[in-house]
Amino acid sequence: MKILIIGGVAAGTKVAAKLKRENRDYDVTILTKSKDISYAGCGLPYYVGNVIEQREQLIVNTPASFSALTGVTVLTETEVIKMNRDQKTVEAKNLATSELSTYSYDKLVIASGASPIKPAIEGVNLDGVYYMRTPEDSIGLREAVEAGKIKRAVVVGGGFIGLEVAENLSLQGVRVTVLDMADHILPGFDPEFAEYVEDHLADHSIMAMTDTRLEAILGEEKVEKVQTGKRAIKCDAVILAMGIRANTSFAVNTGLELMKNQTIKVNEFLMTNDPDIYAVGDCACVSNALTKESTWSPMAHPLILKVVLLPEI
Incomplete structure (x- = not known):
């Protein structure tokens, strides 16, 4: 056989x-x-x-x-x-x-x-855009953090993977913002539970911006900021965890x-x-x-x- x-x-x-x-x-x-x-x-x-x-x-x-x-x-x-x-x-x-x-x-x-979903937006191929699907993804992100190249990061996607990445970047001293286009992070969960998690993230200096759509990733050769439907956010890295x-x-x-x-x-x-x-x-x-x-x-x-x-x- x-x-x-x-x-x-x-x-x-x-x-x-x-x-x-x-x-x-x-x-x-x-x-x-x-x-x-x-x-x-x-x-x-x-x-x-x-x-x-x-x-x-x-x-x-x-x-x-x-x-x-x-x-x-x-x-x-x-x-x-x-x-x-x-x-x-x-x-x-x-x-x-x-x-x-x-x-x-x-x-x-x-x-x-x-x-991973790769959105059809400006800047998605810039240096400093990461995913979290293979060992190479996590190795590359950690090396950049340890080399001091990442002080501020935006994680796009408030599901399990996005929040785990946000938590671990924060543990390494990186200032993290989580974006999600849904009303709350952890889509599919009870809103009361999601709000509790959002408050817990804030207590640990991780900002969750919900009802916020990623529109573009901006920079000359590397990531410098992201443009959302609400405002621009400065960052050194973008981690796409959108599904x-x-x-x-x-x-x-x-x-x-x-x-x-x-x-x-x-x-x-x-x-x-x-x-x-x-x-x-x-x-x-x-x-x-x-x-x-x-x-x-x-x-x-x-x-x-x-x-x-x-x-x-």
């Missing part, structure tokens, strides 16, 4: 390891566009704040150690750009050499994750059923409308256990293991 897994962070590596534990004869290959696999995404903001001190603490397994431990073949810096369901193949690009290769499968697991979009462009027009947000629809067993293809993690729209309705829940959860318990695999 040849099983191909697209994506090698949390969901992809967990599925791969479980498959090999179930049957050592499975031929399991992971294709991932990043250099790292199996890293602690939830720990990235805490590396910025030096709560997690060493980079190595973010990396659960290297490609070499994971392969040696599980017997899974891991190909990094390999981005899947096309899939052919009829031939049961995917086409991937080697990001180091631009070489294209074709990989076949008996069963395919899509665990391609998601990428994520599923990495599923290669699945468009393939016949796989996609939701409006381009996540892949799966059933309660994480199976797509193609019985030989599964989807897990941030790229999948799962079946709510109570309502049975399709729900996008891009957070770590135990459902990623259901895919390897089916008799089909």
Whole structure:
């Protein structure tokens, strides 16, 4: 049985390891566009704040150690750009050499994750604009802070990631402002609870500007200020934590059923409308256990293991 897994962070590596534990004869290959696999995404903001001190603490397994431990073949810096369901193949690009290769499968697991939203505004590519999705993101931000390049920062997005980054920057002595276009930070939470958190942030010198839209990032070669719908704010860095979009462009027009947000629809067993293809993690729209309705829940959860318990695999 040849099983191909697209994506090698949390969901992809967990599925791969479980498959090999179930049957050592499975031929399991992971294709991932990043250099790292199996890293602690939830720990990235805490590396910025030096709560997690060493980079190595973010990396659960290297490609070499994971392969040696599980017997899974891991190909990094390999981005899947096309899939052919009829031939049961995917086409991937080697990001180091631009070489294209074709990989076949008996069963395919899509665990391609998601990428941060990059707004179409002026200055989004300036030096000093950061995201918080990969180890390189947190390493770059921490290095800039430790080099004394960042004294004032604006975090755009008042969700979990944005607030964790704000907290850890503040711990490093950076003056932080959090922007969110919603009425309160932590959208979806009870307003009374959100107001309590906003007051708590203010007590720790973190200003939360709600009902405020980011309009532009200004500067000559690096970030100097942000322009909001209310006023300009001086800063040395902007951290964009405005949400994520599923990495599923290669699945468009393939016949796989996609939701409006381009996540892949799966059933309660994480199976797509193609019985030989599964989807897990941030790229999948799962079946709510109570309502049975399709729900996008891009957070770590135990459902990623259901895919390897089916008799089909």
